Amino acid sequence: MTHKSVTGQAKQLFDEVFVDPYRRSLLREQRNLEDFFALLCFSELLGLPNPISYYTVELYPYFYEDFHAWHKRMGMEHSPLAGFPCC
């Protein structure tokens, strides 16, 4: 076994044991935060008062893809919001 492959294997092991779980938890955290952000923006569609819905509406075009991913992740095949222009 060459010196190079030993360090390579060590790095792989290191990644598997430490980096990957960390990355996974970071990704989960990122998704949670994105979902929470979406919830804040779309709250009026869920019947929660949102005093700035007039302003968040201008974010919708940027939000479209995120929204689609969001309701899929929430376990809803189609958009749960009657009237929201998604699938």
Added chain:
Amino acid sequence: MHPDLFNRQILFLGGKGGVGKSTASAVLAYQAATRSINTLIVSTDPAHSTMDIWGKKIDDRPRKLFPFLSAMDIDSRREMKRFLGDVRKQLLQVVSTDMAGAVDRHLKMVKHTPGSEEAAIFEKMASILLDYQDDYDLIIFDTAPTGHTLRLLSMPALLEPFVKNLLKQRDRVHQVQQGTRALSDAGGNDDKHEDPIYETLMKRLDKIKRVERLFLDETKTAFVPVTVAEALPVQETVRLVAQLTDQGFPIGGVIVNRLLPDPAGDAFWESRKSMEKKWLQQLQKKLKGRYPLYGIPLLDDDICGIQRVREVVPELI
């Protein structure tokens, strides 16, 4: 006559429905214009009384009525239509074509969400303040009745924490994104300033803050309640002043409209006149004499058209 009022750059006239806010705005604007103060009068009242007073059509762009005097109005429906129309155009670019109906249904719902109308008016008011401030020496807002005005003025206080919170949350998304990107060596750009959502919110926050700063600056802005010397309007004025000062808005004085002429011995008018006097004293007392009161006399005819507006000279009471 109103040395203090005309020192400001922005005046808000408000008060109970029917007390003569538009008349008072017209009279003030005319008085300012005769002093070569370049004045813009902005009506936010859906009743469009301003148009009736000047006898000229007024729309969403300043229109010159006389030398040193221009007028425009804010129509919440027109503003919502324009704003939501822009959003619609952008949305139709990203959603599939068979979703156009859903886009329209959704935007219609937003239009009818409570608060949207105030937001539309506030948005336009903010643009006028920031865009025309340098073009005019004085901008007079003739606002809708009290409740409306209070909600409108408290928009920054309502919007700011919400937008700030959204920005904070968005910031956290970016921070974690940065972490995941670093670990997966994916490269890419995670600069939050290239995130259109972050940038749009930042622009909003900036505008809200600039307008709030103007609202609260007593060297530039004054709120001038309009009233008549009768029981209900006086009580409402006292409450309005309390609520405005509570929120830190500077008060420039109070305009008392339709002051009665000398009753000349007639018993009925003597009685009305003594009532008027009583309510004027009440007003002074309740406001602890802190603000100047300006009186506009009752005329034998409506104050309509430039001929009548010209005749009316408000006097310090």
